[in-house]
Amino acid sequence: MSQARHYVLAAGGTGGHMVPAAALAAELVRRGHRVALVSDDRGVRFPGLFDGIQTHVLPAGRLAGGPIGWLKAGRQMLAGRAMARELYRNFRPAAVIGFGGYPAFPALLAAFAEKIPTIVHEQNAVLGRVNRLVSGRVAGIATSYDDVARLKPGPKVHLVGNPVRDAILDIRERPYPVLEEDGIFRVLVTGGSQGATILSQVVPDGLALLPVHFRSRLQVTHQARIEDIDAVRAKYAEHGIPAETATYLPDLPEHLAWTHLVIARAGASTIAELTAAGRPAILVPLPSATDDHQTANAREITRAGGARTVAQSAFTAAELAKQMQKLGLDTIALQNAAARAKNCGRPHAARDLADLVESIDAPTAKLPVGVPQRKEAFA
Structure with missing residues (x-):
């Protein structure tokens, strides 16, 4: 020492x-x-x-x-x-x-x-x-x-x-969650420490557009801003999608460990945690971020095939449903995306x-x- x-x-x-x-x-x-x-x-x-x-x-x-x-x-x-x-x-x-x-x-x-x-x-x-x-x-x-x-x-x-927390690094040692064709598909939605209203507005409606056999498998954990939380809960309930909603997730590492797909902003810590843990993602960079740095943050993992990046202007319920089906309906492709995300980790x-x-x-x-x-x- x-x-x-x-x-x-x-x-x-x-x-x-x-x-x-x-x-x-x-x-x-x-x-x-x-x-x-x-x-x-x-x-x-x-x-x-x-x-x-x-x-x-x-x-x-x-x-x-x-x-x-x-x-x-x-x-x-x-x-x-x-x-x-x-x-x-x-x-x-x-x-x-x-x-x-x-x-x-x-x-x-x-x-x-x-x-x-x-x-x-x-x-x-x-x-x-x-x-x-x-x-x-x-x-x-x-x-x-x-x-x-x-x-x-x-x-x-x-x-x-x-650098990321030790609890995130522990996930790296665990295998990607088993994803069976008819098994539970776990989705984590997070806008980072500040939340993201656009995710709260679009994600519940986008998931509702998925085919019934896919939508019925969903288990969602959604972190939202305090001013959005009631509307988010109401939307998931209206669509009949099982969802845990919270303004802060103190046990986020454990949620990430069991997640098959993350929908998130492209903040630096979010990208670091996705790549450290090895989790595929749909990323929506914050357009008002200084120097558009979130779009820049997302390039490496996106080019590697570990994520799909959608500009906020194009992030609609229909676009999300399309991206979800491309990623989620092919279990092997999703596992490969997880491995590619992990390869970007430091x-x-x-x-x-x-x-x-x-x-x-x-x-x-x-x-x-x-x-x-x-x-x-x-x-």
Whole structure:
């Protein structure tokens, strides 16, 4: 075991940032290190992700709302930077690791001011705004995809993958659920930590269009936004489709383990979990995502044959029913799609990211095994 050190993880409050941060935190703690989390009000309240981890809320404004909004955001960022500097003087981190999102920005600015080594991790296939702003000053950039838009390769760019929870990695060791021609067909519908209204509007009606012999086999688990949940329940009841509905699924890994097909957004953590577990999917990227990064996220698994991607503008009940029949009526093809999704997974992402973190504050250390370099320059 390496010498025990202190590390600060800084992440915005959405699941896409918090889940990989939590996976890295767990790995670093396993190695005997002490970890602190810096986030916003949402991030520090994520259920079950950071139990036992020291947490801090920093003010972090969003650059929106015109000149007045920018001024307010600037003041909040400066306040967050000052608070982070105070934290670092007491906690004395060996490195600060940013996972994107606005709360990571003041934390990284404070690290630059205190001359603390920094790394950022990019979950998406497009370099995010905060990571773009700091890319020239950090010691390392860890990526989830081999090809990341807005990022040119360089010696400090390392492909590690997107860390997922241990409970998801456990699914990888289990076989794809047995799918008999007349057996139960389990479908998991999830819009990620924020939910997705379009899935709630389309999926129940799309499943209702399936042939009777297929529809009668369905068992659905549907995670929906709180404002959509009653309408979703009513639609499934109207169509006579057995469905468990919830606004949050604390036992999502267990649902994923038994699922034959996932219908979801294409957020970074969703893709990482699908590929780690090996589950085929129908993906509907969020069209308003910054730089259309969800469409970029879905390309690798879609090209490999592990998923089908449908633009939200084309995602209708009829289109979903068509895609479901193409995937679901051929049990061998569905199993093959599951295997192709699994082949896209990077199950050692947390380990490789932790290796990189441990090496970054030791300039003479060799790069950890399994963390490849790429050639220089940033967009």
